[in-house]
Amino acid sequence: MFAAFKQKFRNWAFRRTVESGTVVLNQRRIYILPTRQGFAFAFVLVLMLLGDINYNLSLGYVLTFLLATTGGISMLHAFRNMAQLEIHAGQIEPVFAGETARFVFHFHNPGNLERHQIHLQDDDGHHIVFDLPAQTSTPVQFDIPAAARGWLDSGRLTLHTEFPLGLFHAWSYIHFDVRCLVYPKPAAPQPLPAAAAQDGSGKSPAAGDEDFAGLRNYVAGDAMPRIAWKALAREQGLQVKQFAAFQGQELWLDWSQLPDIATERKLELLTRWVLDADVQGLVYGLRLPDGEVAPLHSAPHRAECLRRLALFGANEP
Amino acid sequence: MKLSAPLTFGLIACILLVSAPHAEHLPLWVSAVCAALLAWRAYLTWGGYPLPARWLLLGITIACVLAIAITFRTLFGREAGVALLILLATLKLLELKAVRDATVLVYLSCFIIITNFFYSQSIPTALFMLFTLLVIMATWVHMQTGALALRPRLRIAVVLLLQAIPLSLIIFVLFPRVQGPLWGMPQDAYATSGLSDNMAPGSMSKLSLSDAVAFRVTFADQAPAREQMYWRGPVLWDYDGMTWTRGRNATLRGPTLTDTSMPVEYTVTLEPHNKRWLFALDMPAKLSIPAELAPDFQLLSRAPVNARTRYTANSFLSYRANPEEQPQQLQRALALPPGYNPQSRQLAAEWRAQSDSPEAVVRTALAYFNQQGFVYTLEPPLLGLNGVDEFMFGTKQGFCEHYAGSFVVLMRAAGIPARVVTGYQGGEYNDLGGYHIIRQADAHAWAEVWLRERGWVRVDPTAAISPARIQSGLSSALPDNSALPFMARNPPQWLRGLRLNWDTLANQWNQWVLGYNTERQFAFLTRMGMEDITWQKMALNMLAGVAVLVGVFTLLMLRRLATRKTDAVQAAWLKVCRKLAKAGLPRAPHEGPMDYAARIAAAHPDLAADIYDIAARYASLRYGGETEQEGLAAFKDAVRTFKL
Numbered sequence: 001m002f003a004a005f006k007q008k009f010r011n012w013a014f015r016r017t018v019e020s021g022t023v024v025l026n027q028r029r030i031y032i033l034p035t036r037q038g039f040a041f042a043f044v045l046v047l048m049l050l051g052d053i054n055y056n057l058s059l060g061y062v063l064t065f066l067l068a069t070t071g072g073i074s075m076l077h078a079f080r081n082m083a084q085l086e087i088h089a090g091q092i093e094p095v096f097a098g099e100t101a102r103f104v105f106h107f108h109n110p111g112n113l114e115r116h117q118i119h120l121q122d123d124d125g126h127h128i129v130f131d132l133p134a135q136t137s138t139p140v141q142f143d144i145p146a147a148a149r150g151w152l153d154s155g156r157l158t159l160h161t162e163f164p165l166g167l168f169h170a171w172s173y174i175h176f177d178v179r180c181l182v183y184p185k186p187a188a189p190q191p192l193p194a195a196a197a198q199d200g201s202g203k204s205p206a207a208g209d210e211d212f213a214g215l216r217n218y219v220a221g222d223a224m225p226r227i228a229w230k231a232l233a234r235e236q237g238l239q240v241k242q243f244a245a246f247q248g249q250e251l252w253l254d255w256s257q258l259p260d261i262a263t264e265r266k267l268e269l270l271t272r273w274v275l276d277a278d279v280q281g282l283v284y285g286l287r288l289p290d291g292e293v294a295p296l297h298s299a300p301h302r303a304e305c306l307r308r309l310a311l312f313g314a315n316e317p
Numbered sequence: 318m319k320l321s322a323p324l325t326f327g328l329i330a331c332i333l334l335v336s337a338p339h340a341e342h343l344p345l346w347v348s349a350v351c352a353a354l355l356a357w358r359a360y361l362t363w364g365g366y367p368l369p370a371r372w373l374l375l376g377i378t379i380a381c382v383l384a385i386a387i388t389f390r391t392l393f394g395r396e397a398g399v400a401l402l403i404l405l406a407t408l409k410l411l412e413l414k415a416v417r418d419a420t421v422l423v424y425l426s427c428f429i430i431i432t433n434f435f436y437s438q439s440i441p442t443a444l445f446m447l448f449t450l451l452v453i454m455a456t457w458v459h460m461q462t463g464a465l466a467l468r469p470r471l472r473i474a475v476v477l478l479l480q481a482i483p484l485s486l487i488i489f490v491l492f493p494r495v496q497g498p499l500w501g502m503p504q505d506a507y508a509t510s511g512l513s514d515n516m517a518p519g520s521m522s523k524l525s526l527s528d529a530v531a532f533r534v535t536f537a538d539q540a541p542a543r544e545q546m547y548w549r550g551p552v553l554w555d556y557d558g559m560t561w562t563r564g565r566n567a568t569l570r571g572p573t574l575t576d577t578s579m580p581v582e583y584t585v586t587l588e589p590h591n592k593r594w595l596f597a598l599d600m601p602a603k604l605s606i607p608a609e610l611a612p613d614f615q616l617l618s619r620a621p622v623n624a625r626t627r628y629t630a631n632s633f634l635s636y637r638a639n640p641e642e643q644p645q646q647l648q649r650a651l652a653l654p655p656g657y658n659p660q661s662r663q664l665a666a667e668w669r670a671q672s673d674s675p676e677a678v679v680r681t682a683l684a685y686f687n688q689q690g691f692v693y694t695l696e697p698p699l700l701g702l703n704g705v706d707e708f709m710f711g712t713k714q715g716f717c718e719h720y721a722g723s724f725v726v727l728m729r730a731a732g733i734p735a736r737v738v739t740g741y742q743g744g745e746y747n748d749l750g751g752y753h754i755i756r757q758a759d760a761h762a763w764a765e766v767w768l769r770e771r772g773w774v775r776v777d778p779t780a781a782i783s784p785a786r787i788q789s790g791l792s793s794a795l796p797d798n799s800a801l802p803f804m805a806r807n808p809p810q811w812l813r814g815l816r817l818n819w820d821t822l823a824n825q826w827n828q829w830v831l832g833y834n835t836e837r838q839f840a841f842l843t844r845m846g847m848e849d850i851t852w853q854k855m856a857l858n859m860l861a862g863v864a865v866l867v868g869v870f871t872l873l874m875l876r877r878l879a880t881r882k883t884d885a886v887q888a889a890w891l892k893v894c895r896k897l898a899k900a901g902l903p904r905a906p907h908e909g910p911m912d913y914a915a916r917i918a919a920a921h922p923d924l925a926a927d928i929y930d931i932a933a934r935y936a937s938l939r940y941g942g943e944t945e946q947e948g949l950a951a952f953k954d955a956v957r958t959f960k961l
Contacts, residue, residue: 040424056624058438058833059443059830062443062446063430063434063446065485065489066485067427067450069485069863070481073481073867074477077473077477080875084875113878114469164477165457165461166460
């Protein structure tokens with residue numbers, strides 16, 4: 001109850017719109033409060049001061065004031081540790097549900113002071129710590145597990161630091177308009193449905209009809225049997241065998257032809273088929289209740305099919 | 318986060334540094350246990366072994382607390398508290414696993430530093446404190462930065478401290494001082510050394526072995542001759558055959574001084590000695606701080622002097638003191654314990670019978686000391702029950718307390734009122750600081766006799782035996798092989814100079830840093846031109862000063878956040894444009910560098926070569942992607958030499 005209220009208050013007090021482009025952390029964006037340790041330190045200082053007064057310890061005054069001003073000046077250092085950083089979001093590769101979305105933020109430190117121990121975290125507790133050398137740009141990868149298909153928003157991220165003494169907590173919120181496209185999780189391998197010619201003749205390619213057409217780089221979701229193990233042994237990296245389809249043969253991956261299973265299962269199955277058909281080099285099309293993608297065989301075509309599957313049922317395109 | 322090995326070593330160093338100065342006064346076993354525990358922790362960290370089990374640590378902790386309770390008979394006194402704090406900090410280190418908990422140790426370290434100031438606040442202590450603080454800061458930063466290397470960590474710590482020092486200075490000067498104490502202070506809070514309120518054979522000679530400073534004196538005008546410098550301390554009346562004590566004054570009537578001349582004014586900075594008496598030259602007349610002047614001219618402060626105290630005093634070197642003494646007081650000054658020292662009493666009675674006046678008896682006694690083979694020594698033989706008799710007719714070796722005590726016994730036996738006065742005699746002049754240093758080694762005892770019409774007259778029997786003691790100090794009065802403190806002998810000139818230099822510095826430190834109390838603050842701020850000083854005003858000034866300084870730091874720091882090389886190019890080009898604008902040829906907003914140069918060249922053919930050169934360099938630096946340092950330097954040169 002209290003936590004919920006606190007969250008509400010924060011959202012109200014620190015409300016920020018979603019931003020694009022480059023964000024510069026200026027003093028209006030950076031908040032500072034003492035930490036619990038900061039309060040404890042202040043308490044210790046008060047005890048010391050009372051002792052100094054009572055016992056008339058002049059050198060004790062000196063020490064107390066030195067510690068107090070060091071603590072105070074550390075607030076300035078905490079602020080400086082974040083101030084004037086320039087941040088922009090990088091490109092994000094789509095992932096399949098169940099994988100980890102890798103958001104990339106480019107932190108540029110324009111000054112000649114190194115920044116230490118910057119923490120980046122989201123409200124769900126994902127968290128990384130990094131240092132930023134002077135006058136360089138550092139890409140920082142922030143991993144968020146992608147649980148469900150669709151758009152995954154990075155959400156509002158908190159950038160904070162307690163450098164140098166842990167007495168003050170300086171923080172800032174960043175919320176970029178970056179989102180990661182999450183494809184449905186591919187279903188377990190299933191045989192492809194029967195191919196249909198464009199004219200509807202219903203001729204299906206028999207197993208073994210395919211001709212080996214070459215290798216292409218592995219992408220997540222490719223079927224295990226298609227991996228070119230020999231190529232891997234030759235240290236050519238993870239590659240997948242591609243097979244040429246017969247001319248004139250087209251495969252329709254059709255929603256309406258699917259058995260009566262849950263929507264998400266259907267999408268997962270279609271995803272699997274899109275991947276397999278792509279690996280096998282087939283010309284395939286996707287037919288969904290809300291539209292279709294004309295048969296083709298290319299990388300953009302594969303991406304478009306997967307995108308349609310990922311965003312199926314969503315309002316936005 | 319788990320505690321890394323380098324961080325653990327840093328924490329061990331912190332605890333070691335803050336507790337090391339305490340080793341001097343803590344019981345040996347506490348230091349030994351601490352050292353052993355720290356070494357154990359270092360060994361475990363070094364070898365990567367697991368920390369000791371909880372029950373074992375608990376056992377050690379209970380044992381330590383019990384041992385402290387037994388050693389000190391309490392857990393709460395100053396000494397016991399410090400010992401407990403240090404042991405607990407060390408034990409905490411042995412169970413420390415997470416970085417988060419290390420903060421406690423850092424705070425504890427800071428606190429232990431401050432307890433050391435009960436014992437010493439000297440300049441070396443302050444320097445050591447700064448060094449310790451640097452190590453603590455570096456360790457503290459380490460806790461926050463994890464894997465950062467030692468050098469940048471140290472740099473951050475140094476920057477933090479360097480910024481804190483000027484800020485602290487402002488606060489130190491302007492923070493409104495409250496006159497302590499806020500609550501009762503434990504009596505053991507202060508070290509004691511110095512004169513006590515009684516005198517037995519051996520008490521003065523023991524003090525003479527100490528090189529410690531008793532007080533420092535600055536004379537307003539000419540300092541009196543050394544033979545005149547009798548710093549009056551406790552006056553001792555009562556004698557039990559062995560020990561002289563102050564007793565109780567039989568009157569409440571204040572003392573009177575008449576026929577005074579030779580006034581002196583001086584300022585005394587008295588080191589704390591935890592007793593009530595203050596010191597002033599014979600005879601004190603006025604004091605700048607509230608104090609009681611007892612009927613026997615002894616100055617007593619209201620409370621024990623447990624902080625360094627400054628006061629200005631006025632004395633008269635020539636006087637008649639209490640020429641009309643109360644009969645009860647004279648009675649006290651004649652009392653002798655019955656039965657002791659029959660031979661001496663016999664001798665005194667003979668003198669009295671042979672002399673026509675008390676003055677003559679005094680002269681006889683002094684002549685007796687001078688001519689009967691008495692020796693002035695720091696190591697007199699031990700005396701028995703009839704101490705004065707044994708001394709007068711047997712050993713004939715003694716220190717000032719023997720001579721003063723025996724003399725007063727003789728006078729009283731002869732029917733002349735007399736008393737013992739203790740204090741200090743002489744002092745070393747520091748010509749660098751322009752003040753006199755009076756050390757414990759200058760402790761002295763002399764006698765006063767009361768003569769009709771003349772009042773109390775000082776008689777120093779030591780002067781009769783060893784005039785050198787009074788005229789030039791202890792070292793010249795004693796043979797070279799006596800066990801004097803090293804510095805009280807005649808050291809080489811350069812060493813003496815060094816010591817006086819150091820004492821001058823220490824004196825300034827005492828006056829301005831350690832003695833910076835409400836009064837000093839007031840005086841200092843008035844001298845700095847502040848008027849109508851109130852604590853609110855001081856606080857406001859303090860906050861303003863801190864704010865200005867923090868503002869300056871902020872500007873300096875934020876400037877370093879965004880520095881761009883190209884700015885130098887732009888700035889140089891703008892400089893040229895300004896020069897030309899002043900000559901009536903401002904650059905139009907739309908004009909590029911080459912167009913502008915062409916226009917200038919047309920107007921001033923003599924400048925053509927220069928301005929084309931500059932414009933070309935600017936264009937190439939700005940737009941041509943040339944970023945080389947040399948190109949920039951040449952461009953700047955060209956700009957600098959460009960003249961209309």
